[in-house]
Amino acid sequence: MPKLDESLLSDLPPFSLLERSQIREVLDHAVSRRYEEGTAIFREGHDADRFYMLLDGYLRVVRTTPGGDQIIVLHISPGQLFGIAPALQRDTYPATSIAAAESIALSWPVSLWSDFTTNYPGFATESYKTLGQRLGQIQDTLTEMATQAVEKRVACALLRLVNQTGRKTEGGIEIAFPVTRHDISEMTGTTLHTVSRLLSAWQKDGIVQSTRKHIVVTAPHRLVFLSGIEG
Amino acid sequence: MPKLDESLLSDLPPFSLLERSQIREVLDHAVSRRYEEGTAIFREGHDADRFYMLLDGYLRVVRTTPGGDQIIVLHISPGQLFGIAPALQRDTYPATSIAAAESIALSWPVSLWSDFTTNYPGFATESYKTLGQRLGQIQDTLTEMATQAVEKRVACALLRLVNQTGRKTEGGIEIAFPVTRHDISEMTGTTLHTVSRLLSAWQKDGIVQSTRKHIVVTAPHRLVFLSGIEG
DNA sequence: TCCGGAGTTTGTTTCAGAGCAACGTTCGGT
DNA sequence: ACCGAACGTTGCTCTGAAACAAACTCCGGA
Numbered sequence: 001m002p003k004l005d006e007s008l009l010s011d012l013p014p015f016s017l018l019e020r021s022q023i024r025e026v027l028d029h030a031v032s033r034r035y036e037e038g039t040a041i042f043r044e045g046h047d048a049d050r051f052y053m054l055l056d057g058y059l060r061v062v063r064t065t066p067g068g069d070q071i072i073v074l075h076i077s078p079g080q081l082f083g084i085a086p087a088l089q090r091d092t093y094p095a096t097s098i099a100a101a102e103s104i105a106l107s108w109p110v111s112l113w114s115d116f117t118t119n120y121p122g123f124a125t126e127s128y129k130t131l132g133q134r135l136g137q138i139q140d141t142l143t144e145m146a147t148q149a150v151e152k153r154v155a156c157a158l159l160r161l162v163n164q165t166g167r168k169t170e171g172g173i174e175i176a177f178p179v180t181r182h183d184i185s186e187m188t189g190t191t192l193h194t195v196s197r198l199l200s201a202w203q204k205d206g207i208v209q210s211t212r213k214h215i216v217v218t219a220p221h222r223l224v225f226l227s228g229i230e231g
Numbered sequence: 232m233p234k235l236d237e238s239l240l241s242d243l244p245p246f247s248l249l250e251r252s253q254i255r256e257v258l259d260h261a262v263s264r265r266y267e268e269g270t271a272i273f274r275e276g277h278d279a280d281r282f283y284m285l286l287d288g289y290l291r292v293v294r295t296t297p298g299g300d301q302i303i304v305l306h307i308s309p310g311q312l313f314g315i316a317p318a319l320q321r322d323t324y325p326a327t328s329i330a331a332a333e334s335i336a337l338s339w340p341v342s343l344w345s346d347f348t349t350n351y352p353g354f355a356t357e358s359y360k361t362l363g364q365r366l367g368q369i370q371d372t373l374t375e376m377a378t379q380a381v382e383k384r385v386a387c388a389l390l391r392l393v394n395q396t397g398r399k400t401e402g403g404i405e406i407a408f409p410v411t412r413h414d415i416s417e418m419t420g421t422t423l424h425t426v427s428r429l430l431s432a433w434q435k436d437g438i439v440q441s442t443r444k445h446i447v448v449t450a451p452h453r454l455v456f457l458s459g460i461e462g
Numbered sequence: 463t464c465c466g467g468a469g470t471t472t473g474t475t476t477c478a479g480a481g482c483a484a485c486g487t488t489c490g491g492t
Numbered sequence: 493a494c495c496g497a498a499c500g501t502t503g504c505t506c507t508g509a510a511a512c513a514a515a516c517t518c519c520g521g522a
Contacts, residue, residue: 063370063373063374065374065375065378065379066459066460067378067459069377069378071373071374071377071378073370073373073374085363087359087363088359088360088362088363088366089356089359089360089363090363090367094363094366094367094370095370125320128318128319128320129319129320131319131362131366132316132318132319132320132321132325134366135319135325135362135365135366135369136321136325138366138369138370138373139294139304139325139326139369141373142294142302142304142369142372142373142376143294143296143300143302143304144296145373145376145377145420146300146302146376146419146420147296147298147300147302147420148296149508149509150508150509151508180468180469180470181469181470181471182469182470188377189376189377189378190509190510191509191510191511192469192470193470193471193472193509193510193511194508194509194510196469196470196471196472197471197472197509199470200470200471200472211518212468212469212470212517212518212519213469228297228298229297380478380479381478381479382478411498411499411500412499412500412501413499413500421479421480422479422480422481423499423500424479424480424481424482424500424501424502425478425479425480427499427500427501427502428479428501428502430500431500431501431502442488443487443488443489443498443499443500444499
């Protein structure tokens with residue numbers, strides 16, 4: 001294992017208040033690993049024995065019903081902690097994490113969690129803030145799912161992807177990792193058929209531009225309108 | 232304000248490890264208040280200046296969409312902490328709490344939160360455990376909402392109410408606080424019409440027995456079957 | 463180079479459940 | 493004892509989106 005560079009963490013919120021030497025400690029306890037697209041980092045129900053920080057790539061966090069249906073609960077972008085079950089006194093992961101693109105993550109054994117929270121200033125604060133945001137996000141999604149029609153839900157989902165991972169390009173804002181129609185259907189609780197129809201229609205209207213596994217939003221404002229957040 | 236008795240808290244998880252004198256301290260800082268049915272304890276978006284413990288009654292935790300639709304995110308039963316935004320570094324409440332029946336709650340100013348977590352053994356642990364359970368619960372609801380048909384969702388909602396607040400009576404298990412068809416529709420993202428039809432049908436089948444604002448489940452096993460959790 | 467699978471598109475059919483409407487019932491207030 | 497509001501029931505209509513079906517395109521591997 002090559003020695004990890006301190007600059008990896010020094011700007012990330014949970015670690016940004018730490019001394020150089022403390023970051024060194026954190027890194028010395030970390031395991032770094034690469035995950036290919038489609039690989040699971042951990043699975044729902046398994047022993048929560050490590051917690052993670054995503055350095056590069058993108059993750060889907062997924063839940064599966066007894067009936068085998070899946071839904072995507074949220075996405076993780078670089079710089080975010082994930083799999084932080086120990087923060088919530090859980091001994092088992094509540095969901096599955098899958099690499100949506102080739103990804104790199106650090107991880108630590110849960111036994112270090114309490115050391116981190118007590119010894120490293122700002123770490124606990126930032127972790128709980130993340131959790132709070134995530135809880136709020138999921139409540140939003142739930143509310144949306146319960147009250148909005150499919151078209152609005154898909155528009156919202158697309159906007160969320162754009163906000164989290166959007167990259168400005170020539171023709172608009174591009175979603176920075178592979179997304180299939182099926183993925184979007186699992187974010188919105190609909191079928192890939194319906195998503196495909198919607199994207200086709202929007203493409204005809206010049207709102208999005210999509211090829212397989214790849215979406216560019218060319219008219220974000222019109223998508224905002226469709227999402228019903230205003231108007 | 233009458234002096235509060237220590238036995239109020241001594242058996243509740245967040246305080247169960249405390250010395251008698253510590254419980255005394257906690258109570259001396261607490262404000263106790265009664266809320267009539269339908270009253271809001273706090274509202275979404277308002278400054279999160281206090282955190283709470285429900286002593287008696289039942290609460291609905293509610294979110295409102297820009298469009299004015301409401302959904303019930305979860306219910307709170309006696310003995311549970313709620314409004315614990317400070318635990319998640321939020322300065323504003325993410326949802327509204329409303330008394331579903333006449334209720335009594337203690338509250339403390341958020342400034343005491345960090346004192347509580349550092350001075351009282353088990354308090355932080357239990358709080359975060361509650362949060363973890365709640366996060367899991369909401370993820371469950373979300374998944375259910377995204378994948379299950381209305382009938383199953385309503386069956387699940389009813390079962391959840393029964394599990395959280397059910398009281399055994401002569402004819403079955405009774406939901407211990409007033410619930411309207413409308414409430415259930417806001418838990419399940421459907422209309423009160425559909426809920427009414429379902430309850431009528433189930434009553435005909437001898438699964439439930441309901442009068443206005445009051446539901447008794449007479450055949451829980453058949454409801455479990457309908458909910459699709461097994462079979 | 464061909465093949466197979468994953469991802470996507472599009473057409474057609476079907477139906478659960480929303481929307482609308484009207485009426486019945488219970489309750490609390492005066 | 494009456495009134496009005498909140499709560500609940502039921503019938504009917506109509507549509508959004510699921511289900512079913514069939515092809516097409518792209519990609520990687522043998």
